[in-house]
Amino acid sequence: MKGGRFWALTGFGIDIASKMETPSLSVRFRATLSPKISGDHMFELVSIGPARLKVNGEEIVDNWTSQEPGDAFFSYGSAPRRSSINLEEGKDYLLEIEYKWQGRFPAVQIGMLPPDEEDLMESAVSLAKASDAVVLVVGTNSDWETEGNDRSELGLPGDQDSLINKVVEANPNTVVVINTGSPISMPWIKDTKAILQSWFPGQEFGNALYDILFGETNPSGKLPTTFPMQLNDTPAFGHYPGEKLQMDYLEDIYVGYRWYEKKQIKPLFPFGFGLSYTNFKYSNLRIIPPKKEDSAIAFSFSVSNTGDTQGKEIVQCYVSVQNSSIERAPKELKRFSKVDLNTGESKELIFELNERDLSYWNEDEKSWSVEPAEYKIFVGGSSEETPLEASAWLG
Structure with missing residues (x-):
């Protein structure tokens, strides 16, 4: 095993263990480590149950004597234990x-971080200064984002925020590409000319990125979640991760963008937000007679491409119940x-909403109910940008 960076995630003995009434399994892994560089090497150990890591017989990481609760392995694993040892090339x-x-099931994760062969930050800054433009890819991986638990902070791992600041200062003509599966904070946003959220696109990432940056494809994606300004703006702040693997959703019905509107919290980027290389204009919102038998409200509107390139727009319709007799989100x-x-092209679109779209769960009647009220229709390009408004009355 060459001594570069490695992270090893291992679950073992599960088939055997499933046949046992009580846990009865011990394992010893052995490998030869050949460092590529001399210096302090950081080792990390995470496990469900006791584990320890030795180098040449010397115990380096002790997760055997005791373990602290952590988020790994669906929150059944321990918190990471780390220690360093000096190794020679x-x-x-x-x-x-x-x-x-x-524990719940057998699992152990080991990791090693060797010393840097050079100052990579300095190298990146030097390269940025010598370049016409920079494409800087930052983000996370499965060490920070996985099923079974959430991140505890919004910042990028390691020194990536510092890297972005230094590279942008060295070359303002920088595109920051964010390769994450969830929102992050962006303390450098005001100094950055362009930001692209890529959402873990897979093996065709490079080709897709080229097509977007060089104009072969006009981006048309919209955010499926809200990007907050800071961690304590989020709906789950203050009650995640809960206690004893139980977390109450104390935001109640105000999930996602509903929370930010209800609390009047300005997000970094709102739900449904996304830019294009062209511009779109919304117009002519009208309430019209429904054509479908089960429709309660129907309306038409127009969308125009006012820019100089072909593009796709994701049109969004939100509904707000005015003066509701029950507690409801500002709009949905x-x-x-x-x-x-x-x-230069324009198209007319028609949306129809049925009673189920407009209903709420009536706890007294144990059924979905439509409230007699004014229903305000909002149409636009995000939850925050809805230039068209109209009203319809039911009941």
């Missing part, structure tokens, strides 16, 4: 991990559609 070291199963997404428009 060219020497072979015996790496051992001893593990005993005590009810319809959306993607429309493809050439330069």
Whole structure:
């Protein structure tokens, strides 16, 4: 095993363990480690149950004597334990991990971070200064984002925020590409000319990125979540992760964008937000007679491409119940559609809403009910940008 960076995620003995009435499994892993560079190497150990890591017989990381609760392995794993040891280039070291199963299922994760061969930050800044433009890709991976638990902070891991600041200062003509699966904070946003959220696109990432940056494809994606300004703006702040694997959704019905509107919190980017290389104009919102038998409200409107390139817009319709007799969100997404428009082209769209779209769960009657009220229709390009408004009355 060459001594570069590695992270190893291992679950083992599950088939055998499933046949056991009580946990009865111990494992010892052995490998030869050959460092590529001399210096302090950081080791990390996470496990469900006791585990320890040894180098040449010396215990380096003790997660055996005790474990602190952590988020790994669906929150059944321990918090990470870390320790460093000085290793020499060219020497072979015996790496051992001893593990005993005590917990929900057997699992252990090890990691190693060697010293940098050079100052990578300085190298990146020097390269940025010598370049016409910079495409800077930052983000997370499965060490920070996975199923079973959420991130505890919005910042990018490591020194990535510092890297962005220094690279942008060295070359203002920088595109920051964010490769994450969830929102992050952006303390550098005012100094950055362009930001692209890529959402873990997979093996065709490079080709897709090229097509967007060089204009082969006009981006048309919209955010499926709200990007907050700061962690304590989020709906789950203050009650995540809860206690004993139980978390109450104390935001109640105000999930996602509903929370920010209800609390009048300005987000960094609102739900449904997304830019294009062209511009779109909304107009002519009208309430019209429904054509479908089960429709309660129907309306039409126009979308025009006012820019100089072909593009696609994701049109969004939100509904707000005015003077409701029950507690409801300020407005809720009810319809959306993607429309493809050439330069100068306009299209009329028709949306129809049925009673189920407008109903709420009536706890007294144990059924969905439609409230007699004024229903205000909002149409636009995001939850925050809805230039068209109209009203319809039911009941």
